[in-house]
Amino acid sequence: MTLPKPEDLAIRSLGECRFSSPLQLGAASGEYHGEFMPDAAKVRFYVELESLDARPDDLFFERAGPRERLFFDPTKVRAAIVTCGGLCPGINNVIRSAFLALKYNYGVPEVYGIRYGYRGLNPAYGDGFLLLTHEMVETIHLQGGTFLGSSRGPQPVGVMLDTLAARGIDMLFCVGGDGTQRGADAIARAAREQGRSLAVVGIPKTIDNDIPYVFRSFGYGTAVEKAREVIAGAHAEAKGAPNGIVIVKLMGRNAGFIAAGATTASQEVNFAFIPELSFDLEPPNGFLAHLERRVLDRGHAVVVVAEGAGQHLFGDLPAERDASGNVKHHDIGTYLRDRIIAHFRDRRIEANVKYIDPSYIIRSVAANCDDAQLSDRFARYAVHAAMAGKTDLLIGYWHGLFVHVPMRLVTSRKKHLSPKSSLWLSVLATTGQPALMVNAPPLEPPAS
């Protein structure tokens, strides 16, 4: 990964903070029960040291938190929330907490929800503005989905900015993945070019947990939990038939966090494949022989595969893209299933092969307890940032603390599951699978 420079971590501001925060915190009460966060508060970029070798010591994220001085007058501000892309547990919690923080903590008179993603900002699709009330959002956090609706794909930046201007919106909260944040970045930059005081703050939404500088994004844990349930069923199916083999395909386009997390949580998986690591199927060291050995030895096997894994096995077949611009992967799940069936048939070994694709099932549920807390905080920290006039930033989560991440840092890359990580080490330990299932390992170890 390319190293950011100190200036890359600077956060843009709309201007001087001339208003006092209405929050009853800290100094006001003479004691530190909850506190305002000074702009100077930082969080170190690096925390790991190997062999005490030199790491740049001057890299810090600005820390998130309520500011004592605000750019906007909270009694006059008009805010809007938009949710984009696929469902993810916790979106409703984000909507609700952002609304509550704006309305009741800061006293903002009007908070709008934008219907169906960025297209709600394009009048060509009709009026997408919904004035939110307490009654509307009171219990939405108990359900999955997004109360506002969502859609994929970009809209013209100029049109969106005009709509926001026409409605007098001062701050826009963009809940979504990297495509959404690219859109947010574009809106923020366009507003700046036009001299408009619009705060644009991103809230990272990625069920795959693949947004950089976000140690853990809301919804990921819930998805792993549901995936674990599916794997428990797969395990029952595998053990329920002679030489039962069950393949479970899980989400994870570019990152294997869900597959790896569900594998270590369930402790019942024998092989896990993620997009970050390639593997072969055929001898001498391919997957099928390992699987055959496992099945002959123990009578059953559970295989977990992330949807983005094993794409190299499809050779040069061209891949399509969805409306968000995401690559539509070749279906590794059914491919593995068919190859396994053929392998055992060819070798005249009985095998009862089943395939489970939970698809939307793991992403459309309500946030679990941890994700309820995470999404609540992402939302509230986003509000604090916007009220202080910060813009073109994403709320990050780094070393257990919430931070401000410049949007351009986020949109340029994805987070991947490191094969050197504790998580992948756990996968290897619990599955007992070979660290490598490739036939031609690199002759030389890669530079670390």
Next chain:
Amino acid sequence: MTLPKPEDLAIRSLGECRFSSPLQLGAASGEYHGEFMPDAAKVRFYVELESLDARPDDLFFERAGPRERLFFDPTKVRAAIVTCGGLCPGINNVIRSAFLALKYNYGVPEVYGIRYGYRGLNPAYGDGFLLLTHEMVETIHLQGGTFLGSSRGPQPVGVMLDTLAARGIDMLFCVGGDGTQRGADAIARAAREQGRSLAVVGIPKTIDNDIPYVFRSFGYGTAVEKAREVIAGAHAEAKGAPNGIVIVKLMGRNAGFIAAGATTASQEVNFAFIPELSFDLEPPNGFLAHLERRVLDRGHAVVVVAEGAGQHLFGDLPAERDASGNVKHHDIGTYLRDRIIAHFRDRRIEANVKYIDPSYIIRSVAANCDDAQLSDRFARYAVHAAMAGKTDLLIGYWHGLFVHVPMRLVTSRKKHLSPKSSLWLSVLATTGQPALMVNAPPLEPPAS
């Protein structure tokens, strides 16, 4: 349905009951805390009366329960349990409770589990006998699947009977669906022909809830519960996109109980299709126009379809069968999805169509609380019946009471969801779907 005759309901017995039950019940204690059930105890066949018209009044099931006198000496009996066919929540509970009832309530010294269904009774597949212990089964009821494993399809009756004889088995408990019970019937009849005192008792296992004389089979409720969760997610997906339409395919080869139960439990389904009722897709009264109206009106829709529904739409395409002899249905789920996509595309109406097939996910989970109780009782009543020397029977559940059903009554037909039932009435009320979506209704009402 053809009416049984009184003699059809008689239960076969292996002979005179010469042993006293070791159970400390009823008269033994001078008070009725738990009681022995006399053979003369009956349960009425008919309970509904329409217009007080005549219904045969002499039809009764024999009531299940512990008998005071036993055919087998419990201290010398050898029992075996076999589980066949697809997974169903509660199988492990049945195995465990049958074992515990035999071992601890009756003091039976040896209880065997048969591995992988009927093939465990065929030595060609190796030794399928597992001597069960308390440690083995202690916590299996907390997990889905079958501890013993299962398989599909029949085995030669003579071979199975020889194996049972060679191992000295006196009673065989067959947990399975109609195919399994046909096998149990064949074993019981062959044993009788050979003059062997083998008690064969069936325990009905059908996640589709389609075994006759079993008001509610274990596992069905758990499957509905999981299906309801899937529908909740589908509802979130449908509302999450403009004109979102989600199709959920649920189990139900010949009977729509799961689809109907999950629909009324969730209250979020707009159209439900079951195998018992045909429907058209095209105008004037077909489904697609109703769906279009719903979507234009409310912006989203959830469609539930049982796997066996709408097979008439495939015309004369021949259907395959699985190893159990079950018809492999044409895939109505993807068919509906494709037709819906085409319909909206042709009419240039935006629609975001998603398809969810939870498949094994709803059948491989642990039994919920109700099914835990049901499976416990089916198992214990089966043990009581076998100890009393009754054979060639299935444990039924009729008007809230457990009964003995002659096996031949069960294997000749399937239970269906009546369109006149309270359950279907609930589906119509909650979905608001038209009672009929056919273009050419019958000119005359059918005879009731």
Next chain:
Amino acid sequence: MTLPKPEDLAIRSLGECRFSSPLQLGAASGEYHGEFMPDAAKVRFYVELESLDARPDDLFFERAGPRERLFFDPTKVRAAIVTCGGLCPGINNVIRSAFLALKYNYGVPEVYGIRYGYRGLNPAYGDGFLLLTHEMVETIHLQGGTFLGSSRGPQPVGVMLDTLAARGIDMLFCVGGDGTQRGADAIARAAREQGRSLAVVGIPKTIDNDIPYVFRSFGYGTAVEKAREVIAGAHAEAKGAPNGIVIVKLMGRNAGFIAAGATTASQEVNFAFIPELSFDLEPPNGFLAHLERRVLDRGHAVVVVAEGAGQHLFGDLPAERDASGNVKHHDIGTYLRDRIIAHFRDRRIEANVKYIDPSYIIRSVAANCDDAQLSDRFARYAVHAAMAGKTDLLIGYWHGLFVHVPMRLVTSRKKHLSPKSSLWLSVLATTGQPALMVNAPPLEPPAS
């Protein structure tokens, strides 16, 4: 139990049915997809026969269901729903389904919810009428509690009737236990005396499952499910300490259904006590010696006690009553705990005794899947009955079918768990506890 006479089962009607039902059922469509239920449809009272002895053959309940002819003009009717007494899973489902059935199936223009039970009908407490809308009730079935609020205790019948008259209410749905139904009965009778065409229909709400002629009431199954969870924890606590003993107190004032159901569902209880059966603590055959033996033998024990059990152990101590008139029982849970601690201390045997009282925890959750279905049907059948002008009745559930039960039959007695029932037999089988733990059993067996 005293046997009702045929005339006791007759249902009161407000008069001639002069309106056609707007429901699109049955004959209307030329086929029986869902059907109207004729008034002549009956459900047999008796279904069990012991020794084929004579049971009155002329006892039937009127069957519930939609009538083709209505007493009220649905386009002009005004309905109200009131919920009384303690919380029970499913109340919100009842409110929602009754509203939906009235509003969308029948087209009733105004449906009111009464706030906080019968006091909402007493203007002394302010205006208790809330005009219900679809938005209000849309998702309430996903949560526990009662959307309308509840209260205990009666209100003056004349006042309530005047309030109903002043608001032009034609039908009142009373969701509650026996106290509530006594109130409903009083309102219905007073209305009749005043010549008012007010339909009063009761919907049985009893988490204890103790309303007669209701085989299973909504909420009971959910409570058992939560109780099972608590018992699972108790089991873990008991096994986690040397000679660990955990006592769990469960709901059940007069009936042991929850304690018995949770015991058979969990399979991890060693002693279960219910109000229906007395027991001694001291030798020769009292509980404490049995418990000691169990603990010395296995190292731990789980004891479940219904709150109404063992009241005889308190001798003549007077008991209080709550606002609903329910007896406030002596605390058998802490009493047992203290006696167990003393017993083991006196005998110098180590014992780690813990006590768990889940109290409100098991009653304030959302309805599980089965209760969601049950409560939906109770509500819809109540609406059908009221639209047809039936009054002073409760919706019952008998032999798997919904029926009309005259209110006076219900309010005169409670349902108890029979020690001869299949449920209690299951408790004895799974706990292995002695059928009797009394020191002086009756000398002669009671007449059956």
Next chain:
Amino acid sequence: MTLPKPEDLAIRSLGECRFSSPLQLGAASGEYHGEFMPDAAKVRFYVELESLDARPDDLFFERAGPRERLFFDPTKVRAAIVTCGGLCPGINNVIRSAFLALKYNYGVPEVYGIRYGYRGLNPAYGDGFLLLTHEMVETIHLQGGTFLGSSRGPQPVGVMLDTLAARGIDMLFCVGGDGTQRGADAIARAAREQGRSLAVVGIPKTIDNDIPYVFRSFGYGTAVEKAREVIAGAHAEAKGAPNGIVIVKLMGRNAGFIAAGATTASQEVNFAFIPELSFDLEPPNGFLAHLERRVLDRGHAVVVVAEGAGQHLFGDLPAERDASGNVKHHDIGTYLRDRIIAHFRDRRIEANVKYIDPSYIIRSVAANCDDAQLSDRFARYAVHAAMAGKTDLLIGYWHGLFVHVPMRLVTSRKKHLSPKSSLWLSVLATTGQPALMVNAPPLEPPAS
């Protein structure tokens, strides 16, 4: 908090590592799929910087992970696991993963479980050694409690060490809280004094999440999840009655993490009290007036109180201690309930006050998905540390990474919930409660 010095963070070692690790990681395969961790790998102590003021830059924890060189010959090692203190979700996962890592990853021939805590190491209580097998532990992670049993309180160090020596134990894994880790520290120090090569590694178990240098301990998240369920029920009860007030008492002797976590997760709490912050009940700024205002305003209220909160309200009443030496707190839950009842009665305001104490219910359940992962890793990292001959240390979790913490650092203090933390800020934001409910705030702000 007193600042450690660099030397305080050094980890004790049993000696030179002369054996190669059998793990197939990293360099062995020519690529970094999972990797060995060098001893020089460190994790920064400080990560937060306020105003960029100086913080010592030379404080690091040693990073946990598999070492390439081992002190023990894995083919000859004998290991033991002991679990002490109260139950906590995930203990079984720890036992299981430690066993699997030892047995299957390292090939250790004998792994013992010690029954019932440290007393299992005292022969006065009988033989406490259980040779673990795969069958024993295969499914224990799916259940709550501890498979090995637990107990409270210390045992003589000399006796324990002698027992370990007599059984030839080379490494001891101590799963428990600060009392347990003090015992582990004593054993490790005594072994060192006797020149014995015994590796003692602590695994932090604290449902209250109050062990220092452990950002998040296993079981805490599950407890919060169960607490959230209880609060949801409390909310339903509160809304279900006129002026309903429900008090929920949650675990948290010295730290309010569970109360605060459950409050922010549920979003339905109006007042939360933790041990770290005192509060008054009476005017001018005490709790009761705030509660009264809330109830009159909104008609209901939910109050959450940690068991260790508000102890100052009991004045000088002496407190008892349990067998582990933990202070037994005065019962703040019933105290608050009684004061609330009295307050509203005195002011003649109707209030329906209910009290819920879930007690053991939230700690005896199985680990949720996150805790399953956490406990797996704590266990495996402990095994890696012991195999490398490290001793007298606890596995910590710091900035998202697992680290080695010298035992003496841990046993000297407890972790507290900082009123300046993001968690407490969330509590204030969601409850809207005043940051302070004390009548006499300190005149001057404390030094940070």
